[in-house]
Amino acid sequence: xxxxxxxxxxxxxxxxxxxxxxxxxxxxxxxxxxxxxxxxxxxxxxxxxxxxxxxxxxxxxxxxxxxxxxxxxxxxxxxxxxxxxxxxxxxxxxxxxxxxxxxxxxxxx
Amino acid sequence: xxxxxxxxxxxxxxxxxxxxxxxxxxxxxxxxxxxxxxxxxxxxxxxxxxxxxxxxxxxxxxxxxxxxxxxxxxxxxxxxxxxxxxxxxxxxxxxxxxxxxxxxxxxxxxxxxx
Numbered sequence: 521x522x523x524x525x526x527x528x529x530x531x532x533x534x535x536x537x538x539x540x541x542x543x544x545x546x547x548x549x550x551x552x553x554x555x556x557x558x559x560x561x562x563x564x565x566x567x568x569x570x571x572x573x574x575x576x577x578x579x580x581x582x583x584x585x586x587x588x589x590x591x592x593x594x595x596x597x598x599x600x601x602x603x604x605x606x607x608x609x610x611x612x613x614x615x616x617x618x619x620x621x622x623x624x625x626x627x628x629x
Numbered sequence: 630x631x632x633x634x635x636x637x638x639x640x641x642x643x644x645x646x647x648x649x650x651x652x653x654x655x656x657x658x659x660x661x662x663x664x665x666x667x668x669x670x671x672x673x674x675x676x677x678x679x680x681x682x683x684x685x686x687x688x689x690x691x692x693x694x695x696x697x698x699x700x701x702x703x704x705x706x707x708x709x710x711x712x713x714x715x716x717x718x719x720x721x722x723x724x725x726x727x728x729x730x731x732x733x734x735x736x737x738x739x740x741x742x743x
Contacts (some may be wrong), residue, residue: 521646549728562633562720562734564673570729608672612730615660619672 524620543609633735652721
């Protein structure tokens with residue numbers, strides 16, 4: 521069974537701070553996806569990374585896929601209250617995804 | 630595109646009752662997934678279909694759970710009889726085999742079994 525461990529599980533920070541969320545596995549994935557989920561809604565895809573070492577930027581969010589395609593990180597610069605939510609990483613194998621446990625982020629104004 | 634549609638959005642029922650959750654995937658998507666989300670266990674895959682055929686139901690907790698996909702635009706997840714431990718948010722998601730496996734989720738059904 522492929523498992524994805526996310527850390528930290530909870531993070532509460534002040535507006536303007538930077539943060540990094542980690543997603544680690546002992547398994548190799550063909551792709552790594554990051555989703556954000558807001559209360560009362562389903563997860564929404566933020567980014568997909570497929571190449572080992574790949575870095576993608578989405579405004580203040582930077583995503584990195586590990587060289588061995590077993591881990592990933594999400595870095596948010598100058599966090600804003602609108603970034604509050606549950607961040608989920610998911611490892612892809614074929615058309616199936618294995619989800620991590622999630623990081624619940626709260627950004628206080 | 631309307632996205633993935635789920636109904637009902639909220640369901641409150643009593644233990645022992647039958648519950649049916651419904652999902653309409655995005656048109657053209659050939660994969661459909663049912664997930665359950667709880668605080669304790671996170672997002673768990675229950676079952677998924679490809680071209681309306683169930684491929685992997687190993688995540689279905691027990692025989693009380695069943696899922697069908699009679700056509701490409703409709704799927705149901707049924708719990709009979711329901712138990713309080715089934716209380717959770719149930720999500721349906723769909724994807725196309727032509728993409729990178731990105732899944733598009735519905736808004737979920739919040740199920741409460743009393």
